[in-house]
Amino acid sequence: MLMTSSFSSLCRQAQAARMEKANQTSVKEFIIVGFPNLRLFKILFFLILMVIYVLTLMGNTLIIALVWRDCRLHSPMYWFLCNLSFSGFWFTTVILPKTMESIVSDNHMISFSSCITQTYFYFFLGTSEYILVAVMSFDRYIAICKPLHYPIIMSGQLTLQLVICTWMGAFASVLCPTILVSQLPFCGPNVINHFFCDIRPLLQLACVDTSLIERVNSTFASLVVLSSLFLTTVSYFYIIHTILHIPSAIGRQKTFSTCAAHITVASIFYSCSIFMYVLPKKLHSSDFYKLVAFLHTVITPLLNPFIYTLRNEKVQIVFKETLRQRTGNVSERF
Template sequence: MGNQTPIMEFILLGFGSVRELQPLLFLVFLVIYVVTVMGNILIVALVVTDQHLHTPMYFFLGNLSSLDLFFTSVTVPKMLQNLLSGDKSISFAGCMAQSYFYFFLGTVEFFLLTSMSYDRYVAVCSPLHYPILLSSHVCAQMMMTCWLGGLLSILFPTIMISRLSYCRSNVIDHFFCDSGPLLELSCTDTHLVELIDFMLSSLVILGSLTLTMISYVFIISTILRIPTNTGWNKAFSTCASHLTLVLMSCSISIFMYVTPSQKSTLEMHKIPAVLSSIVNPLLNPFIYTLRNNIVKKVLRETFSHSKALVFRSVGGLFLICAAPCRKRSVA
């Protein structure tokens, strides 16, 4: 043990078992990443610039899109580099940083989804008090609490993982530095770290799911008392997108991380991790834009305005270019 050489880098195997498909995987993941980035940037831009979307619901939606943009950028660019270049190495510090930001941003997202369930609860169950209970000051405080909670809850486990001794191998059978594969490579006793990981994962994921389900019990009971079908449809339409996101995120994360030992299920983690870090951030903007009439209306107005502006610019450019020709013909 005294003659161990400290590991300076790890090797991310990624999807090495399907080597002949790696060019195709690179193309598919690149397209998904570009669409994800563009979709989430579009949502953020709409929320920031359009006055109709300056409400608590869209404030949280804009923050969710920002989180998805950062979250997918933690893992996908490095994975694309590995698929394209064949160089699968990542430095020790880079690996720990990737692991920290992956779980930090994921934790903030769960806290944010819980905050959004409270927003939906107030909007449906106490609509008259909505401007007071969810003022801009309260929304900013809730968002700061989400970021601070994610920052502090993940910092200590990451420090513990970074201080473990790694002597068995430096090969990680994953496309990013997940905590489970890192614990598998350690030659130190990892039972305490696994216990802390399990407790934190259970608290964050199951706590978020429980609070969300409690809020929806009250929401559904209130909706059932609405006398008209129009009121039903409006209430359900404002909640369906959020509930879809919560169920998707929680079901995947429960399978991956709410287990007493992550080592026993490492072989099955890649596909859920792809869904969590690549597919979910892609679907989130579309789930909201396709199910939300206000966002669709703002999108149509924005594109119509942009189209008219482009046509006016092209028309003006054409007139400028055509002016010298008319002068010469008159002469």
Template sequence: MEERNETALSEFILLGFSSLGEKQKIFLFLILLLTYLITVMGNVVIIFIVWVDRRLHSPMYFFIVNLSFLEIWFTSVTSPKLMLDLLSISRTISFHGCMAQTFFYFTLGATEFTLLVVMSFDRYVAICCPLQYATIMNQRLCIQLVLGSWLGSFIVISVRMVLISKLRFCGPNVINHFFCDNTPLFLLSCTDTSGVRRADSILSTTIVLSSLCLIMLSYVSIFFSILRIPTTTGRQKAFATCGSHLTALALVYGSCIVLYARPSGSFSLDVNKGVALLNTVLYPFLNPFIYSLRNKTVKLALREAFGRGTKSCEMLLDSYR
């Protein structure tokens, strides 16, 4: 009976940003709603334009499409629930809903790191082995790399969830966060979490730092290859092809190292909430702009698609006149 009572917790309360005043909550809700809508529409546009424009049917844009698809779901794991909680008095989430949220958050996050490694490998082959690029980065390998990223992350985070599922929660049930992150969940457990904390810390650090090391190795090789290019124009063009990816890397790894690859207790949970908000909202929002506004081919494809759409609308209106 005692064990049943310890595991009978059916829901959690997400404290979120409850300390804000009502006007501040409404303002934050409107900002988050606008950001979420732009994020979804922007990433959908990237997926659509790559799909319809044959000039963008290359490995680099195939990986960008997968990243855009991932960002839509990554921000959807936390943003809708956060917006709902800002407007409601009850900020509860079921136990199973909480476990599902933390599972998808970390699975999509791990997949993002793996995709960024794959994209850095793609840039390495394009710049360091340009003559063999089409042969190496063939369609079969690209599909295998993407499927491996998704499947590998799913398996690794499933192992993590097995460890978390062994924890028991007997109250209190208030999570000092806007989603079910690992640190506040560990604080609520009524069992010894030292082993799970250690394993989770090792797993998170390994994913973040190992992927970062692989990316750095790729870019060190890229850097030295670019220096060997004889013309200034050629070097500038090579650097430009890596600019978008480097911007994405700075945003993603900067926030995640602060959140998960540092000693526990370095920052308060309130600081964690602010950094996590940037991680789950800001980068998915910036992703379409990073890969479109900094890319001449994408901008040209967008202008042409917009022009065709405008012309089609004008012809449709003329037919009704």
């Protein structure tokens, strides 16, 4: 009788545990708040985002096409730029289409799997950009500070290895935190006060203590951001030191112009990132955090191709020649 009672008690406990687990994982969809203050201007806001998205796709595609087709741009610097544009192309695509859809349809729902997928690719592509910015600064350091050794050091093999390591490193560094987040129980509420599935607002909705995952996420993020920032800063410290010792003013200006675009992009990129990571935890769902994230995820990928096109003389020459060729071909047809 005692054994029967104990067995029944164990069965009830197991059933209660299963029910509790089922209740904890009951959330299958999340609500993305977005920008509720702009609902009265949603059509205008949608059109602005549409223009930004189209320009971003066109700008980054143009950079990729120019580098791919013109042999004058077949050098390590432009191959890295091509990868940066490729990353920016998809980085924006991960966020903006869903945001624009929710604005037009007023459907702010996103499934659990779609949310986790968006989170992963957002951080995967963002991490690849951090690494690429650092790699490009190293490339400029070798080109300016060790110009005679540049063809030997930055060989085609090393360039390929750096690109492969960039994508593999970004893939591996983001995989572990994303898997940990995907295994968390979400039992409600399911409202994400953001315009996409960022990991920090998402962790606030979990039904368990997420301090360990937050530490893991912060460790990975700090390692990527700070190491990238350190390498970029050190590289440009030596670059600027070398430029200042060039006797000719024209030589200094010409040398500096070769890395001015990259300095501009890196400054914008790291400024937004530092703001996002130094903000107190309680502000991670605030409007200011969303504004900084908007600049980082939407505006920066838009500016990158235009900055490189406007500030890089060789890209300008190739672009103008390509435009003239296309215009001439169209004129001949008519």
